[in-house]
Amino acid sequence: MDIVTAQEMYEWDQVAIKSAGIEGKILMESAGRAAADVIERRIPEHHKVVVLIGAGNNGGDGFVIARTLLNRGYEVEAWQVAADEKISGDAIVHKEIFLASGYSLFQLNDWDALTQSLEKADVIVDAMLGIGAKGPLRSPFNEIVELVNKQNSCRIAVDLPTGVPADEGIEEFDGVRADLTVVIAALKMSAVVQHTRPFYGEIEMVEIGLPVRKLRHPERLVWQRHDVKRSLPERMTNSHKGSHGKGLMVGGSDLMPGSIAMSAKAALRSGAGLLTVATAKEVIPSVSSYVQEATFLAMSETAGKITGHIKDDLQGFDAAAVGMGLGRHPEAQELIEELLEQIEAPLLIDADGLFHLKELFDKVAQRPYPTILTPHPGEFARLLGKPIKTIMQSPFAYCRSFACKHRVYLVLKGPATIITSPEGKQRVDLTGNAGLAKGGTGDVLSGILLAMVLQGGSILDGISNGCFIHGTTAELLTDEQHAMRDLLATDVVEGLSQTFRTFS
Numbered sequence: 001m002d003i004v005t006a007q008e009m010y011e012w013d014q015v016a017i018k019s020a021g022i023e024g025k026i027l028m029e030s031a032g033r034a035a036a037d038v039i040e041r042r043i044p045e046h047h048k049v050v051v052l053i054g055a056g057n058n059g060g061d062g063f064v065i066a067r068t069l070l071n072r073g074y075e076v077e078a079w080q081v082a083a084d085e086k087i088s089g090d091a092i093v094h095k096e097i098f099l100a101s102g103y104s105l106f107q108l109n110d111w112d113a114l115t116q117s118l119e120k121a122d123v124i125v126d127a128m129l130g131i132g133a134k135g136p137l138r139s140p141f142n143e144i145v146e147l148v149n150k151q152n153s154c155r156i157a158v159d160l161p162t163g164v165p166a167d168e169g170i171e172e173f174d175g176v177r178a179d180l181t182v183v184i185a186a187l188k189m190s191a192v193v194q195h196t197r198p199f200y201g202e203i204e205m206v207e208i209g210l211p212v213r214k215l216r217h218p219e220r221l222v223w224q225r226h227d228v229k230r231s232l233p234e235r236m237t238n239s240h241k242g243s244h245g246k247g248l249m250v251g252g253s254d255l256m257p258g259s260i261a262m263s264a265k266a267a268l269r270s271g272a273g274l275l276t277v278a279t280a281k282e283v284i285p286s287v288s289s290y291v292q293e294a295t296f297l298a299m300s301e302t303a304g305k306i307t308g309h310i311k312d313d314l315q316g317f318d319a320a321a322v323g324m325g326l327g328r329h330p331e332a333q334e335l336i337e338e339l340l341e342q343i344e345a346p347l348l349i350d351a352d353g354l355f356h357l358k359e360l361f362d363k364v365a366q367r368p369y370p371t372i373l374t375p376h377p378g379e380f381a382r383l384l385g386k387p388i389k390t391i392m393q394s395p396f397a398y399c400r401s402f403a404c405k406h407r408v409y410l411v412l413k414g415p416a417t418i419i420t421s422p423e424g425k426q427r428v429d430l431t432g433n434a435g436l437a438k439g440g441t442g443d444v445l446s447g448i449l450l451a452m453v454l455q456g457g458s459i460l461d462g463i464s465n466g467c468f469i470h471g472t473t474a475e476l477l478t479d480e481q482h483a484m485r486d487l488l489a490t491d492v493v494e495g496l497s498q499t500f501r502t503f504s
């Protein structure tokens, strides 16, 4: 599922119109009818519907929706909330068809009448502004949005809630708070950005007949189950443990032995062939009792934290992960530096491993092997030296420029996890739920990601699959045996079996 900016969406429309000969008014008819189908499926026939219609193409969709629902017997009041002379483009055509079909239109001459109409409505359809909205809402839209948000009725937005910017990066705005948004043809960026996402409510996407093969797809999409099914490496019948990768995991300390333990178990539960855990000597017994399948490298330690070097040969590993429960002591920086220089394979850096990384960016960029960083927003903000709020307002742009500049794969974790390749390709994982908002779930993710990288295929596919599997496991667990409140990171580790079974 593509994620587009307003500009990219307009380019698609132009391809449809100019290259494929699908006129704008046909696209509008398709969009409006598809949205009406969604609305019809969601509401009982006796419900009173008010459709609020703006001047541009979003308003045009509104004329089609109102006409279609009226044709199908719904009680609909269609309100044109822009002046007659402002109605533009294909919306003019659909206004004429609406009127010529024998239906009447309410005009915004009398605020009391609109207020009464909205108060009586069971459903308010917002077809006022879509991707064309620019700047703060002007009158009367600002007043109408306020009025709409006060109602108890169900609010259904067309394409995007009026007032919400389509793109990332806009902090100040006021918008319709929709219960459901019928998204046309592709997700707009703001549908997955933290501060704009809540305005959309539930999201349902409709297809409007765009010529998909002719479109220039942005390298930005939602990673879905069918993508995982297609790209998850198969386990061959005659494989042996070496076929599935030999992994190294470095981390753990006396006060955080659980992190590396959960990462290690998650990696093994996700298919890693062989796993060696390098950790402080005194930490080994607690980790090994939880992960009996792993082997260990005892690292020298000071006050329960790894301080020494890895003396073992680092050549034989197919991938490594470092940072989980490592601690933020100065010696950790030397360890990360050593791994960046010596691991001749993909290296994933998480948690405390990211703490000193700002000092090591040169080493990261120089690596001829893939480096994968998995920060949460706080860790990413630290790496960038910018406030979390600033980054989370434009996460796609920040992730892209960071990943390209430092030549890394970046996994910015959250309810919408953004995965970026060093070339700037972006994938969003929308799986998971607030059950994962707990300490330790990031460690589990690191383990899963290491295992995915170990098992071959492209790194970008592997880490995208890992994020999907992590989130889907939480969903399966909270659907069945757990509530979001009680779900633990260790439950996610054990729940992986259930998820993998759905892929076999």
Ligand SMILES: NC(=O)C1=CN([C@@H]2O[C@H](COP(=O)(O)OP(=O)(O)OC[C@H]3O[C@@H](n4cnc5c(N)ncnc54)[C@H](O)[C@@H]3O)[C@@H](O)[C@H]2O)[C@@H](O)CC1
Pocket (backbone or CB within 6 Å): 013, 024, 027, 028, 031, 032, 054, 055, 056, 057, 058, 059, 060, 061, 086, 128, 129, 130, 131, 132, 133, 134, 135, 136, 137, 138, 139, 141, 158, 159, 160, 184, 208
């Ligand atoms: N061929 C197409 O382009 C298609 C477009 N579609 C719909 O068209 C929408 C985009 O249409 P438009 O480009 O006409 O844009 P919009 O309909 O989103 O908005 C344009 C109108 O809003 C006004 N406006 C902009 N910013 C404003 C503000 N801050 N306060 C008050 N008024 C403001 C403009 O003056 C203009 O009248 C999409 O979101 C989608 O719903 C669909 O019908 C499918 C086909």
Ligand SMILES: Nc1ncnc2c1ncn2[C@@H]1O[C@H](COP(=O)(O)OP(=O)(O)O)[C@@H](O)[C@H]1O
Pocket (backbone or CB within 6 Å): 351, 375, 376, 413, 414, 415, 416, 417, 431, 432, 433, 434, 435, 436, 437, 438, 439, 440, 441, 442, 443, 444, 445, 470, 471
């Ligand atoms: N509300 C949420 N919805 C979906 N996923 C979430 C949510 N909160 C957290 N997660 C996921 O849980 C994990 C948390 O990772 P992280 O913050 O590193 O935790 P920790 O360091 O405690 O292990 C990430 O994969 C993140 O995407």
Ligand SMILES: [K+]
Pocket (backbone or CB within 6 Å): 058, 126, 127, 128, 129, 130, 157, 158, 159, 160, 161, 162
């Ligand atoms: K809208």
